[in-house]
Amino acid sequence: MxxxxxxxxxxxxxxxxxxxxxxxMVLTGITVWVSYLHFGVFNIVVALxxxxxxxxxxxxxxxxxxxxxxxxxxxxxxxxxxxxxxxxLTAVDVFFRTTP
Amino acid sequence: xxxxxxxxxxxxHVDPVVEYKASKLGMWLFLATELLLFGGLxxxxxxxxxxxxxxxxxxxxxxxxxxxxxNTVVLICSSLTMALGVASIQRGKKKLLSLFLLLTILxxxxxxxxxxxxxxxxxxxxxxxxxxxxxxxxxxxxxLHMLHxxxxxxxxxxxxxxxxxxxFSENYYTPIELGGLYWxxxxxxxxxLFPLLYLIS
Numbered sequence: 001m002x003x004x005x006x007x008x009x010x011x012x013x014x015x016x017x018x019x020x021x022x023x024x025m026v027l028t029g030i031t032v033w034v035s036y037l038h039f040g041v042f043n044i045v046v047a048l049x050x051x052x053x054x055x056x057x058x059x060x061x062x063x064x065x066x067x068x069x070x071x072x073x074x075x076x077x078x079x080x081x082x083x084x085x086x087x088x089l090t091a092v093d094v095f096f097r098t099t100p
Numbered sequence: 101x102x103x104x105x106x107x108x109x110x111x112x113h114v115d116p117v118v119e120y121k122a123s124k125l126g127m128w129l130f131l132a133t134e135l136l137l138f139g140g141l142x143x144x145x146x147x148x149x150x151x152x153x154x155x156x157x158x159x160x161x162x163x164x165x166x167x168x169x170x171n172t173v174v175l176i177c178s179s180l181t182m183a184l185g186v187a188s189i190q191r192g193k194k195k196l197l198s199l200f201l202l203l204t205i206l207x208x209x210x211x212x213x214x215x216x217x218x219x220x221x222x223x224x225x226x227x228x229x230x231x232x233x234x235x236x237x238x239x240x241x242x243x244l245h246m247l248h249x250x251x252x253x254x255x256x257x258x259x260x261x262x263x264x265x266x267x268f269s270e271n272y273y274t275p276i277e278l279g280g281l282y283w284x285x286x287x288x289x290x291x292x293l294f295p296l297l298y299l300i301s
Contacts, residue, residue: 021176051296091150
């Protein structure tokens with residue numbers, strides 16, 4: 001590229017990535033260990049909570065979402081809202097439908 | 101062409117920085133559609149698991165937790181090497197980028213080989229998508245995910261070839277960043293698939 005473009009970007013360091021990787025590995029271990037314990041219905045809650053922490057780490061650091069602007073955040077949060085609506089409304093339909 | 105009022109012969113986008121930012125935003129929009137593509141399956145999973153909890157618990161025992169966990173570790177490692185690849189080219193280290201791309205591709209291939217043996221093992225035990233709702237969801241969700249791993253490996257291979265040709269530098273690495281975003285999404289989806297399918301307690 002002839003044009004010397006200076007991209008104002010936060011460059012994440014190698015060390016940060018390795019630390020995030022370490023956290024992901026530890027959380028994977030925890031999620032396997034927790035699955036052998038019995039919390040009843042809370043097992044799925046705990047599993048999804050750990051998965052969401054892992055997913056957030058991947059998005060924030062590996063995908064640099066932490067350093068993105070507001071527009072990008074809207075592009076990320078909006079489909080999550082749609083997904084929640086899809087699952088939520090389908091559940092409402094299936095479990096509250098009364099057969100005449 | 102003059103009447104249109106825009107220079108159709110421009111070889112560059114408006115401005116390299118704008119091009120970079122617009123490309124990234126476009127990629128995030130594509131990832132949003134990917135999330136909703138899997139979203140339909142996640143919705144089906146949620147409904148059927150709530151309706152038939154015993155069936156999900158019994159049938160998931162057929163799955164091999166160890167292979168599932170190994171593949172989780174493999175994908176997390178591949179995400180690390182991908183992120184390190186982006187970090188390398190941001191600092192102008194071209195050879196390091198090629199090395200990290202190669203490692204990421206190899207991790208992707210290892211994931212695929214494990215999945216191949218896993219599916220083979222299921223078929224040997226006469227477990228097919230038609231076996232039950234649980235296995236229909238298992239094969240659909242992991243199958244669609246496996247297609248994404250395959251697409252990711254092909255994209256990364258193309259990027260590796262371009263990287264070896266010296267196409268990227270600290271001033272231009274947009275395709276690497278976009279390929280990385282796609283690869284991380286594939287990892288992110290698996291992060292949910294692993295506990296939902298293999299770890300039902």
